[in-house]
Amino acid sequence: MSDRILGAVCMVVGAGMAWAARGYVAPISYEPVGPSSFPLLMAGLLATAGAWLVVRPGPHQFAMPRSHLLPFGLSVAAVFTYAGLFQLLGFTLATTVMALPVGMAFGGGWKKSLAGGVGLGLVLYLLFDKLLDVVLPTGVLSFIFGGR
Template identity: 40%
Template sequence: MTIPGRRASDRLLGLCLLGLAAFVAVQALQLEVPFSYDPVGPKAFPLGLAILLAGLSLVLVVKPGDNGHWPHGALGLKLLAVLGVLLVYATLFTRLGYIATSLLAITALARLFAAAWGKALLTGVLMAVGSYFLFTRGLGISLPHGLWLSALA
């Protein structure tokens, strides 16, 4: 027996994700780069992700699952805290720089899911520094250093 509220949660999530996909697509289409990029350009990756997200969102709207349910109690608060950490991350990304912001966000997320302080901090350092070098050296992507480093120079 299917409870209508369970299907409604999947459909609501699908509609929210569809809105997010539209927002990402609009933002990607507005990207203008003053210098020459490769033939694909910087719009391709976010547009591809937006199309993929839109397709998967439509699946949730059209064919919701039978076992969907709203999170209760502590899990709901944890999910809101994750959303808060990600919003703070997006806000501080250019001000503090990639490494500092990623270190703080990863450590906070690890602590939210019950990691000990030492393990959370070690994970934050390794993931922030490792991904920084992967993006900058391996993929050639420029990441922000932060305004605080500019003030020291």
């Protein structure tokens, strides 16, 4: 029952975040996305996750087996490492460094995990930088991507 209460609270908080972010405007905007896009996306994700907690079946069906605790822990550590190295290494390289241990933690070989990480880093960088015009740090690879 406490999961359902948490879900309802998440839905209310998500609605509050969306209401608060609706008026975010930048006086001078260099990016077409705008300052309200990210808070609105997070509010939508929070409300959706809250709705799932409200309507999902009982928690006994979703218990995490002990065999999944190590990959989960490695993934959490990789995300914190990613956050710490994001500015220094840049988006592409930090994404590759994060994807390698996460891919291996869930059964991928190191070659496939590395290839997936490189592909993910490059594709997402090009998507955000070129298509969405969102500035991402290039870090140590600034000589390739034109330093920012």
